[in-house]
Amino acid sequence: MSEKMSIREAAQLLSVSDQAVHKRIRSGSLSAEKLNGRWFVDAASVRVALERPPRRGRPLSGETYMLMNGPYEVMEFSYRESDGSFAPGKVRDALRAPLGTVTRNGRGRADGLRQWWDYRSIPESRSGMDEKLRRLGLDDPSQIPFRNLGLSLSDQYWVCPVSQEVNWEDVNYFRNPFGDSRQGWDEWLAEVGLSSPDNTSEGVLPKRWLCEGPLRILLKGHVPWTDQQVFNERVATLLHGRLLREGEYVSYEVVNLGKLGVASSCSCFVGEREEYVPFNLVAESEGKRPGETAYDNVVRLCRQLGIAEKETERFLSKMIVCDGIMANTDRHLRNFGLIRDIDNLSWRFAPLFDTGNSLWYDKDEGEVARGDYSYASRPFDARPNRQLMYASTLDWLDLSSLDGFPDEACEVLEEGNLSRWRLEYLREGIERRIAAVAELCG
Known part of the structure; x- marks a missing residue:
């Protein structure tokens, strides 16, 4: 092929979903090839498709659903599986809609719905998804959540076919059992396509929800x-x-899953009347003012939601300092956020979670041997020590509580498959990051 573009770029040019592009590739109407596990579309075939005259006649309508937030009706919409398109209908409760799916004048947004649903779906890049889609007879991961009404354990949203009578109390995963226990399974994607919250678990790393009593x-x-x-x-x-108080962070344990290896384990941090809202949705719904830093943008948007500026600064300071010690590279805007009560619509900060991409985990042996401790921090400044300067509230920080932490950390890390020299490298790296925080405190 000559000039190539990604599936997402082709979808945007053609004003269709990623799923529709995949269907056109299979039908032969778009030329594409797969490189390193990803599809790339021939730009010339996209231009030809754009020049084709539109089909005459009324388009076929898809199945109609009611988007729900727990027991609350939010918005009617139709979904057409043939091309993955969403068509919003009447908005019944704009305040309880997912951020970005309703305009300021109260109309549903087709692009907002599609983007929100795509985030709700397992990415195609997760290991084993190609084979899982083939076995399910589906074309795209975004089709999978419709098999379990879009139910999740991150929020209370779900979709109810308007032709059916379904009660939230009878189907939600917070109250009702699902899937298998910790025993008796040897495949991460085993429950995908069944009645399981695994259908709505985003992210590239393998994940599995378990139901163990309550x-x-x-x-x-x-x-x-x-x-x-x-x-x-x-x-x-x-x-x-x-460093933090109970409830300000998610607690993780290490579990052994036999031939699947080790995994982290944590309890769901969302209550049955709450939803987790990643901060990127807050930011995209309001935007950033000219000249406004990413940090100031977060503070302002939280203030608009009713969270006091001092509370926001304290939360961000704790996140920045902890991530600075851990050398976390992955605190993007979906990896921290807010929790909203679906009844009274009040907001609070979600506990800190997902710090696995840290402690120079991706450094190769050559970088370890050279003592390379460089990394890019997020979300306010890629330079770690510059980002630490955004931690403006430090009255909560007791540096003496970090005494012995490098040794304690290495005791945990040596349970993994790490060499002795890598462990020494990590011990020194943690000591360096603590020193950087201590310097910040003067």
Whole structure:
């Protein structure tokens, strides 16, 4: 092929979903090839498709659903599986709609619905998804959540076919059992396509929800070349336990899943009348003012939601300091956020979670041997020590509580498959990051 473009770029040019582009590739109407597991579309074939005259006649309508937030009716919409398109209908409760799916004048947004649903779906890049889609007879991961009404354990949203009578109390996963227990399974994607919250678990790493009595437990795996991410979650838990209060962080344990290896385990941090709202949805719904820093943008948007500026600054300071010690590279705007009560619509900060991509887990042996401790921080400044300067409220920080932490961290890390020299490298790295925080405190 000559000039190529990604599936997403082709979808945007053609004003269709990613799923529709995949269907056109299979039908032969678009030329494409797969490179390193990803499809790339021939730009010339996209231009030809754009020049074709539109089909005459009324388009076929899809199945009609009511988007629900727990027991509340939010918005009617139709979904057409043939091309993955969403068509919003009457909005019944704009305040309880997912952020970004309703305009300021109260109309549903087709692009907002599609983007929100795509985030709700398992990414195609997760290991094993191509084969899972083939076995399910589906074309795109975004079709899977319709098999369990879009139910999730991250929020209370779901979709109810208007032709059916379904009660929230009878189907939600917070109250009703699902799937298998920790025993008796040997495949991460085993429950995908069935009645399981696994259908709406975003992210590339393998994940699996378990129902153990009243507990809802999330297991998460790691990249193929190292299991350090799993142990990093436990190290972060120990750090958070030294610096933060209970409820300000998610607690992780390490569990052994037999031939699947080790995984991190944590309890669901969302209550049955709450929803987790990643901060990117807040930011995209309001936008950033000219000249406004990413930090100031977060503070302003939280203030608009009714969260006091001092409370926001304290939360962000705790996040920045803890991530600074852990050398976290992955605190993007979907990896921290807010929790909203679906009844009174009040907001609070979600506990800190997901710190696995930290402690230089992706450094190769050459970088370790050279003592390379460089990394890019997020979300306010890629330079770690510059980002630390955004931690403006430090009256909560007791540096003496970090005494012995490097040794404690390495005791956890040595349970993984790490060499002795890598452990020494990590010990020194943690000491350096603590020193950087101490310097910040003067």
